[in-house]
Amino acid sequence: MLISVTVVALLRRWAPRLGLLDRPNQRKVHTTPIPLGGGIGIWAGWLGTLGAGAAFVLAARSSEGLAAWLPPWASQHLSGAAERLDMLAVIVGCGTVLMIVGLIDDRYGLGWKLRLGIQFAVAAGCVSIPELRLTAFIPLPIVTVPLTVVWIVAMINAFNMLDNMDGLSGGIGTIVGGLLAAALLLGADPATGQPQLFVAGFVLTLVGGLVGFLFHNRPPARIFMGDAGSYLIGFVLSIATLLGTYAGQQEHPLAVLTPLFLMAVPMYDMLTVIAIRLKQGRSPFEADRNHLSHRLVDLGFTKPRAVAVIHLLTATCGLGALLLARTDLPGALLVAAMVGCVLALIGLIELTARRRLKAAAVESAERVASPVSPAVPDPSGAGGAKES
Template identity: 30%
Template structure:
């Protein structure tokens, strides 16, 4: 199941991830403190959603952590030199814009310079777009470098313009990283594996401070850097990789299609109205969703879900002809924007946030008593669920040695990332870390007890009971909103769901392991929801539960 060389590579990538994560967690608070002295402050205005001055020096912390990680772990090849050359220029331009507000033309000039440096140093540009329109492969020839400049600057600006809500651009880039990493792994491209893993660590570290309500912004220096790395990965992994791997440009396009489609739609709409395409307004998809009635948190979570869905679609439709993939994506976006248009026309919930108003009001006296008892004695049910899980952990056979390192990774991540001193505003981060730990705990039990049907039956029984109790409790108390996941929860939930689709491209993970990951995800969600309903928004109780989850994971190491 495990090959030593591959396991060593994974261990090094884990180290790269943690190095970038730690640096970002360390540097971001420093950037927040010094931003006011240096003049890197974002002022509120009519087209922005924040109502107070915010630091926008987070991109500097991200850049330092990213450059430090890739220099150590990516290897000194042309891939790294190309990314460093372009990323350094794009970061400096963004930093100058954060401090002095550069003109759009000057920003665009620096973006072109960064892309040209990337092409010259890396020796790669778009040469073939594939058969995306159904008339045969589109070979670019002499127009390749020009179209590369156009395409990469388009992706760079799309991520820059999507940075309109807390955690939005960072989360979208993290999702793109998640789906690009298998490209690099299957091609044996160590440099881009390290680059993308380091960027993933940087983004998660930054989201610790940028998830709603954000403590600071990344600014243009951060959003332009994210867009550049995404554009560079899309070009290099589809044009410079082995042709037999079959990674078409349309696959990369689908992965980053949401910010690109949003930017194209907004700019075309401005031009049709006789306005400048770079004139700022509130017509981006996140602005329109909030105008319909979605809350800040729900808007970001919904966009994360759609981006994850497009990433999964990109990998599942790969066997189809390229033109079928391309037109499928066009149809998906036609449906998306049509739905938003009709929602705006009907002015759904214009003056209130989207929500649910469900309540279970049984007429049967026995059912009333059952619901009342579960409400009054919910702590007994909570203890029963966790006693069953800990019992499974104690009875499960010893885990494979490499998986113990994964558990150690999860414990270390939780200790560093959990907001131990945070209040109620950081409950979304707390719940996200708890889900990751709980999912890893149940996955470890499933891996260790593979082949034991009775153990799987107990986990399914516990998960089913948790789902029934949660639904009854929530509908009876009308606390449906407590089940709404925060944006960081959605991100980690999506990662847990998407990874089984992607690990097919990892040689040491077979079908059985992917199936165990998927089953573990289904088992985790109801138990996680039960814990959210039981603990609600009590920081002290949630911290105690996070400690319990950590101890349960540590038990599996022995």
């Protein structure tokens, strides 16, 4: 967190000199140019903490004296963590590539086809590692490998789409990351019976970077994360969900849905935005003001309250996910129904409110188009009562 706070503070000064400025336009909610590049700070905090952790693991493995200082619950995981450092290096490399691509997009602008192509290439590289593949009890790589690639790319773009108001994408990333870490620590790995410290630690390094960034991004934001940050958040969280183990095939099988519940709100925003754009005959990759946050503002919410509503929705769906590994089948189905009801409720509220706003706009336009005619004087006199 301290690394992120410091780096972002420096970037606030350097970004304008480097041409990293987000200038206002008709589809953006800010009215003055804001520095970009906060994603570099998030990346620096994430990478710095991971690097320090990896160095400690290697040092502890080579020094019995250092390992002796660790409590038993931590020392028993040293060998497993060391064996996964090569995989961690691949993940860090892929995340860094995406951060750089996002930074170039922030500075110069890249076409959506090129961006999407790079995202698919990075995701395909990740799934070459078996541990980074979705399984969900489906022993068919021909199915699980494409699903994994789509999941990674979808999460990258979901968090990119959420980056449209102060504190929104960073706040959701913090909530999702924190709840995912809690799920991994509270729900033991079915194969070992132990908390999943490696994956939880991996995702908490991102949370620390996000908290440091949010210190500068809270309303009114003094810097934006840009695509460099949103790409990294979506990538790291998607990889963390793939690294985690949530259920055994015989015990709590519906706990495998934990990532879907944690990501329910980002997916809702992404899918509804795409549906709106397609309905309007536009490209799903054409930026606009149809995101959930914008729609809430159109309904009368202030920007901070719209962000708070989305944060609370994310927390509500995510908290339910914590129960999946600790309850029986009826309980898990109840949690699933609750998450579905939350999303359906916000959808119905949106639909009803937008219809009323549209009807009010039509009525107002009709009044403007058909003004009330002035009263015509009564030719029989002063307009008083007629004589009988």
